[in-house]
Amino acid sequence: MESGFVTVVTSGKGGAGKSTVAAGLGCALAGQGLRVLLIDGDAGLRSLDLMLGIGGTVYDMSDIFAGNCEPIRAIYPSPVCPNVFVVPAPLSLDRLCSPDDLRRLCKGFTLHYDAVIIDSPAGVGQGFAAAVAPAERALVVTTPDMVCARDAQIVSRLLEDRGLSSRLIINRLRPAPVRAGKMPDVDEIIDTAGLQLIGILPEDEQVAVANANGRPLPADCSASLCFSNIARRFLGEELPLARLDKM
16 A cells, blocks of 8 residues: 555445444554554544543644644544544534645645545535545445445445545444344345445444443454454455354
8 A cells, every 4th residue: 555545434324333444444554554644524523532542632623724723733642552643523513624625634644644544424415525535545334234335335436436446344244143144145235335345344342342431442352353354455465354154
């Protein structure tokens, strides 16, 4: 992967787990030796700062554009994941930045970070337009249900219209119901979303516990291994997907 690449993490609907994926991928890439900047683009509903153990923030992204601070003062290092840094989202929707603002900001950030990851808000409104503007690649997150997968297909077409290369992440998969035929299988989700798969994240209670407490994932948990594999594929390695019974 080229240094300073900007990636947007998005989905068609809320609740798919974009922020979880952005945080997990950021930490996994840092574990591969990269210096990673996470930009929370979800104005009014920010979460990356808390998920990564950052408390007491003073400035956010909107303060940069308002001239209240230099960009460096709105960047906070994660105390739980070395080499991961976060720019918090504005606290209110009326302080949403424009696509041109975020494009200019990311151009500067790519000089100092190996990877810049933008956590897009749900839907395809103004926040989505701003989040995808500076991106050079996209990761589309879906849960293993047909409604979310269909919405992912809509987003994938919008990204294609913008010339963005996109890959799919299936989040919160429960292998047992899939094997029993009680939930759509992986191929159905991929076909509906219309995107090439880069990774699957199993349903794992330890992810919710870690996010709620601002702690890193235990290194030996299933989700942590999956994030590591996604990060390696993201960087260009060819790795087979784990079998469902091994997740």
